[in-house]
Amino acid sequence: MLFPTTCVALVLLAAVARAAVVTENGYPIMWEKAVAELKDMPTADGVVTINPWEYSQRMGMYRLLLSSTDQYMRSMGPSTNDSPLWGLPLQLGWKQKSGRLVDPTGASTCGQESADPMCISPKSWWACVNYYLSVIPFLAAVQTGVIGDGVTKITIQPAEGAEDYCTSYTDCSTKHADLMALWETFFQTMKTASESGATDSEKRDQILSTMWAAQQASLQQATTSCSERQQSYSGPEITFAQSWVNAADYVSAAYFLSNLEKSVQFMNPLPSRVLTATDSPPNIPDLTAEENHTLYIFSWMSSINRLLGGTLVRSWKSAMCSDLAREKGRALLDDLVLNPKFAVSGLLSILTEMATNC
Numbered sequence: 001m002l003f004p005t006t007c008v009a010l011v012l013l014a015a016v017a018r019a020a021v022v023t024e025n026g027y028p029i030m031w032e033k034a035v036a037e038l039k040d041m042p043t044a045d046g047v048v049t050i051n052p053w054e055y056s057q058r059m060g061m062y063r064l065l066l067s068s069t070d071q072y073m074r075s076m077g078p079s080t081n082d083s084p085l086w087g088l089p090l091q092l093g094w095k096q097k098s099g100r101l102v103d104p105t106g107a108s109t110c111g112q113e114s115a116d117p118m119c120i121s122p123k124s125w126w127a128c129v130n131y132y133l134s135v136i137p138f139l140a141a142v143q144t145g146v147i148g149d150g151v152t153k154i155t156i157q158p159a160e161g162a163e164d165y166c167t168s169y170t171d172c173s174t175k176h177a178d179l180m181a182l183w184e185t186f187f188q189t190m191k192t193a194s195e196s197g198a199t200d201s202e203k204r205d206q207i208l209s210t211m212w213a214a215q216q217a218s219l220q221q222a223t224t225s226c227s228e229r230q231q232s233y234s235g236p237e238i239t240f241a242q243s244w245v246n247a248a249d250y251v252s253a254a255y256f257l258s259n260l261e262k263s264v265q266f267m268n269p270l271p272s273r274v275l276t277a278t279d280s281p282p283n284i285p286d287l288t289a290e291e292n293h294t295l296y297i298f299s300w301m302s303s304i305n306r307l308l309g310g311t312l313v314r315s316w317k318s319a320m321c322s323d324l325a326r327e328k329g330r331a332l333l334d335d336l337v338l339n340p341k342f343a344v345s346g347l348l349s350i351l352t353e354m355a356t357n358c
Helices: 002-016 055-072 084-097 125-129 137-145 167-174 177-195 198-226 225-234 234-252 260-267 289-307 309-320 324-338 344-356
Strands: 049-050 152-155
Touching: 049 055, 055 084, 055 137, 055 177, 084 125, 084 198, 084 260, 125 198, 125 225, 137 152, 137 167, 137 177, 137 198, 167 177, 177 198, 198 225, 198 260, 198 324, 234 289, 234 309, 234 324, 260 324, 289 309, 289 324, 289 344, 309 324, 309 344, 324 344
Parallel strands: 049 152
Antiparallel strands: none
16 A cells, blocks of 8 residues: 555655756855856956857856846835846746757757757757847947946857857847837836836836836847747647747736746746657646646737737737836736636636726
8 A cells, every 4th residue: 555655755856856847055056156257257358259159158248247237126126136137047047957958959968968058059049039139138238328437348259050140239239229219218217217216116117117118129139049049949848849939928028027036936946857759748747736837827828819800919019008007017927927716718718808897
């Protein structure tokens, strides 16, 4: 009679062991080891050259971004952990820990835990998408005077074997002018709002609206620029990746408060490894119930929106018409992702009712 109990215990232990890890000592993976000041980045002949294909340096870009913007984020809350930019380094940490920065072609050991864990592969779709959410905002922050002294020249080390990544402000603004402009608008708005006489609520809306507009633009550009890299992944991983991108439509429209605590809460149930061809969500034995639920919800929202010709996303965006409505939207996101008992079938009617009150 002990055999079934032992089996259950082993299954539960495996599920716990595979649970997504998104923090280390309460912060993004290897945050404390990341470069904290621009002067500590590699410099040659007076030019700072950052290697975004080395994990600690890409994470260092985020650490510089967070520390340089803290003074403008007081409307978000009293703590430095209240900044809505925390979601970005946490995403990078999850991707690294879950093996999504590894070379998916198998042609190199880049990113492999047992061989070269600090390497970020330019062939990784996930690393490519993150490039547009790390290098682009970093260069925009430098250009707007948020990072650096306005004199020191900063450039980005090219990726070996990949020529489609921009490597300087001039290069990136030439190739992605609209995208760079949106990130510059965010940083300028952040500075202006922090110094204005508006209420904290008004400042938050200004900052969050421009931040999410820039993040959405980065994702849209990345899905086009990085699309060929998806060919190296399994069908289930591609489906998850696409639904992960689509989920940003809901998060951004609700002005999701992506501070440290809230971001961790929403990232903990993300899949802790790359999905394989044999995985069938939401019934993957070695993933936790929470991870399987997240895969189901992401897939459901993406599928329903596609079947309805985009109606679900349009209804969601229409319903997010005021600060109060967006607060309700954020509560709905909590229910969708964190409450397995939430009746997803009633979501469209809830949104329709909310939209009529706009």
